[in-house]
Amino acid sequence: GENVEQHPSTLSVQEGDSAVIKCTYSDSASNYFPWYKQELGKRPQLIIDIRSNVGEKKDQRIAVTLNKTAKHFSLHITETQPEDSAVYFCAASIGGSGYSTLTFGKGTMLLVSP
Amino acid sequence: DAGVIQSPRHEVTEMGQEVTLRCKPISGHDYLFWYRQTMMRGLELLIYFNNNVPIDDSGMPEDRFSAKMPNASFSTLKIQPSEPRDSAVYFCASSAGPVTEAFFGQGTRLTVV
Numbered sequence: 329g330e331n332v333e334q335h336p337s338t339l340s341v342q343e344g345d346s347a348v349i350k351c352t353y354s355d356s357a358s359n360y361f362p363w364y365k366q367e368l369g370k371r372p373q374l375i376i377d378i379r380s381n382v383g384e385k386k387d388q389r390i391a392v393t394l395n396k397t398a399k400h401f402s403l404h405i406t407e408t409q410p411e412d413s414a415v416y417f418c419a420a421s422i423g424g425s426g427y428s429t430l431t432f433g434k435g436t437m438l439l440v441s442p
Numbered sequence: 443d444a445g446v447i448q449s450p451r452h453e454v455t456e457m458g459q460e461v462t463l464r465c466k467p468i469s470g471h472d473y474l475f476w477y478r479q480t481m482m483r484g485l486e487l488l489i490y491f492n493n494n495v496p497i498d499d500s501g502m503p504e505d506r507f508s509a510k511m512p513n514a515s516f517s518t519l520k521i522q523p524s525e526p527r528d529s530a531v532y533f534c535a536s537s538a539g540p541v542t543e544a545f546f547g548q549g550t551r552l553t554v555v
Contacts, residue, residue: 429490
């Protein structure tokens, strides 16, 4: 099955700095790569996603890049704020008609200090 | 829509007892996923359904775990008998398609003593 590795496991930055989280996946058939944010005691919520036919996607301070050849994708957060502090999960999915294998990385705890 | 609804929010049970977790997906969503979250193992996919049919249950840890989806608006995850190592947060999620956003419920925090 699909295996998703995520690094680093923890990341501490100062407010205003950039943060980068990296993930690799094992199955070249994966075609959907979402990122979820989970605040303490809350449910995971989607913040951005990218499909395999796109190399980069940006939404305000958040961007995701995908390198299909190397089978890795990254989340970039610019101008970090204390409210960005949370656990971030990457995921990879092989999706098609009738099937969808959404496999998560183990998460990165991001701490943004004021 | 109220989103994915799970019940109960918290469950404390004694080892050996049967536990049933419940989930109501978002109306119109064809995919339903059950995940288990622990500090050590992160978010593990246990099983998922498409149009009420179980597609992949390879993540179910052992025969003590079973899941059903009798109709499009209800699913259950049952553990019988429960063990302390089953203690975790169990999430249900649903999505409209195979490569679209999965919406998570608020989770059930299970503690087996």
